[in-house]
Amino acid sequence: MGRRFLITGTEGGVGKTTIGCALGFAFRARGMRVGVMKPVDTGCIDRDGELYSADAQSLALAASCAIPLETICPYRYRSRLAPAVAAEVEQSPPPDIATISRYFREIANQSDALLVEGAGGLADPVAWGTDFADLAAMLDLEVVAVAANRPGCINAATLALSYMEAKSLKVAGLILCDVDQEESPATRTNERSLQRIAGPLYLGRMRYREPLAKSIVESLL
Template identity: 35%
Template sequence: MKQAYFVTGTDTGVGKTLIASALVYQFAQQDLKSLGMKPIAAGCELVDGNFVNEDVTQLIAASNVQAPVKLVNPYAFAPPIAPHIAAQQAGATISLDVIADAFMQLSALADVVIVEGAGGFCVPLDDHATMADLAVKLNIPVILVVGMRLGCINHALLTVEAIQSRGLKLAGWVANQLDPDMPVFEENIATLKLQIKSPYLGMVPWSPQPLHQNTPALISKLPI
């Protein structure tokens, strides 16, 4: 059975790539053909005439299926800024249809495709479309990465509301500890467990050098 998940986060820099790569890697460990996809990447370096993004590189490293980089990452921009502004500066237009077509081609190559969003769930892609519209276009279950720091409860609940109001399935959420000294950390986790009705997939403890192989076995907890 073909599977796919859309990984989003409560903000930028909350560990989406870490969790997405972990899922790709762990599905691959189950002998499934597993691919990661980063439709839009901002913050790329020009290497041998091609834009290279660290998040995309990590997803490719976790995958056990080779696919054209243009399918894995249809849109790549140099400045590490909001996608719609990066696209404007590059004179480009982000097309949901182009991304959806790339996703379908990747799905034909793999058993599982993990799609990582850019920024938060509602970040704009142009004057009209947002990352949320892309998730609706792909129509696949969503996994929410909650960056555990002060303010995360409000950000998490607003994002959950945005996901569910669009008719998307929230397959589960992951807590990623961004601040090793966060006050009342366990109380925040408990509150989120109470307020978010979708499955709690686990917590990634703070680490100065996180590796996708060291994250919890999230797959077994997904409502597949």
């Protein structure tokens, strides 16, 4: 069995899908069958009478994953909220963990590596009583945490690392992602700070609109 990862964020809007797509493409380029999953997506748009997940589509295309999108992303909501909250607000069925686990096994059986992207951060509830950290533990996933290179990054990354430790999760590492082209004192110093805070768990930095560093990919193979 190949490696199975949860791509999560230290908070929302940090570049999870960017990192997930880059990893999917890189693994596929090395001849691997890459499965992808976005078990729950929020902020989806209506398209042809159905809710469409742009993140799930992007992951599938990057990894050349031909599995149906209904399996890759079984739960979709319009509201850009934590999944359990979005389901409640929209009066829609909440994500069912057993269904997610079944689809996960189906994808895993066809894959050499599997990338599961969360929605928001680790502590966001998938369903009430189960957050993404719990899901990672249930599915035996290694966690790749993505931090946005912007002010507030250090605090968010430190809290995420502490939460992973408290939950006894398998941690593959932390990646810093440039989400904006503009530089600031924070973007110029965040990497050095994360190297000190995360130590060997710091995998590297993905610079704005540049390919993912080979060293990051190889650390996850």
